[in-house]
Amino acid sequence: MIVLVYLLNVALLLGLGWLLFKQSWAQILKPYLFPALGLKLVCGILLGLLYFHYYGEGDTITYFNASQKLTQLARDDAGAYWRLLLLNEFPSESFKESVPFTRFADFSNSFFLLKVISLFNLLTGSSYYLIGLYFSLFSFWGMARLAATLSIVFPDTKKAAIVALLFFPSVVFWSSGLLKDAVLMGSMCWAMAFVLQLAHQQKQAIATWLLLPLQLYLFVKIKIFFAALLLFLLGSYLLIIWLSRTMKLLQTITAQLQTLAGFIVLAGTIVWQISxxxxxxxxxxxxxxxxxxxxxxxxxxxxxxxxxxxxxxxxxxxxxxxxxxxxxxxxxxxxxxxxxxxxxxxxxxxxxxxxxxxxxxxxxxxxxxxxxxxxxxxxxxxxxxxxxxxxxxxxxxxxxxxxxxxxxxxxxxxxxxxxxxxxxxxx
Incomplete structure (x- = not known):
């Protein structure tokens, strides 16, 4: 049974990898795409080995072990599990106390990650390294998409984008494996690529629009402060670029920076007055x-x-x-x-x-x-x-x-x- 689970998940991972390589934007990253993906997946495995066999403790181990309690609940009482997953309704106070990060369950990004991992436990038979591969692939998809988008919008920076997003050592390593950072980087970079494509009139597939709410939700859920900051900056960029197409005054970098400064002052004033x-x-x-x-x-x-x-x-x-x-x-x-x-x-x-x-x-x-x-x-x-x-x-x-x-x-x-x-x- 375990062998079958591994074979099915490996087949699914290979299928997702094949789907990634078939994307039109992925062709822009050749011949770097395959080596970069291989490096990412290897780092996802190495991260687990580092924590389990060198540190002996750490966030990734805590997340994985804690998620098993939720997975066991799914096997014992599917209805209670889905109420917990969707509504944060705990089956009992004792169960809540037995799971970490539940004090402020509605706001905790760590508890949110436990729920995500519990779903992957059901898919993989609670295989830490298979889940790490899924997280690594998700992270890579978003970061590679951004590298490709930067290569299209700013062609002179193509290799800089590839090195920075796909090969820089600590970036690749810490955005791999079973950590919040993999989800964060995948969703954040995907959102950045989307805004860049929208601002520069790149064609967006229907699937891209359908995935947008999920990616934004993951980004905001994992790091709400950084998401608020970056989404404001991205929104300002999008608006200024759009306006510059019809307003000659906004076609110079000086005017664009002045407008951006105005947006920042306005946003700061509004936030100050409201909060x-x-x-x-x-x-x-x-x-x-x-x-x-x-x-x-x-x-x-x-x-x-x-x-x-x-x-x-x-x-x-x-x-x-x-x-x-x-x-x-x-x-x-x-x-x-x-x-x-x-x-x-x-x-x-x-x-x-x-x-x-x-x-x-x-x-x-x-x-x-x-x-x-x-x-x-x-x-x-x-x-x-x-x-x-x-x-x-x-x-x-x-x-x-x-x-x-x-x-x-x-x-x-x-x-x-x-x-x-x-x-x-x-x-």
Missing amino acids: GIFSLGFILHHLVKTYDGLLALSLGGPHLSYSSLESTIPSIFSNSPKAFFSAIYRPFIGESSEVLYLLLGLENLFLLALTIIAIVSAFSKSWLQHIKLWHVILMLFIVASAIVIGISTPNFGTLSRYRIIFLPFLVYLLLQNRFAQRWLVKM
Whole structure:
């Protein structure tokens, strides 16, 4: 029976892979698509091996083990299971207490993930690695779609998009396997590709429109704050590009940036008036509380610390430069002798070198002429995300995982300097 389950799931995975390769946009990524998919699936397996056989604990193990309780409920009482799945109605208080992440079940993205995994348990016979392959494939589909869309809309950046989204080490690894991050990256990148196609008048298949609500739901459910930020920026981009087709004044980058600034001020004013200062205070308090909680677990190893961090605007503002820099370039080589930290240090050293090269390249007289509104949209998302993640996440291991929400876009931008472009041409 177990062999049959594995054979059926492998056949389904192969079928989904074949369907991916048959997509018209996938042809644009050849000959990189197959190696990139293979790397992604391998990383999904390696992630499980890392947690089970090296760390011995971690989010992915917690999610998988906890999901078994929901799956057992499905086998014992299908009606109760579906009420829990769709309505968050627990069969009993004792059952609720036995499952983690249920205190605020309606809002918890971790509990939402448990429900998703429980469905895959039923499909795969509770095979951790098969579920990891499904998650990896979902993540890859969204990220590859975005890489292909960027290649169509901005042809000169094709190889930068492929490297950043499909081959950059930590991006590929942490967006694979049975983690929230795989769902996050797959749905987020899919939504970004959709907006880009819509803004630049690319043809959208009916299936794409039908999948849009699901992808947006997953993105918002997994990371509501980052989803709100990015969807606002994407909506602004879409509106400005549409308006620029009929308004000559909006066809220059200066006018587009001024309009974007106006949108940001307007949105900020509306949010401030609707929610008031207490909402902002809650967000700042949550950031610092998250930092304090993770700091207590990080004191035995290398970590990011602030001399004075309080849940006030001046404190957050004064610590933002350090948070931004640390989220991108730390840990440095030498901050820990552990192999994983050494690998992270090497990647961060490469990022630092790439940044320096990009800055040197920026002294070219013509670099301003190549700036597009899309670049600014990405940069705003990168800066905001890096500050929030840098302030709330002192543990370097966790930081390296969380930062993949913005890291591929940073690499994508950094690879567009004239020196990197000469290297990419040879690929």
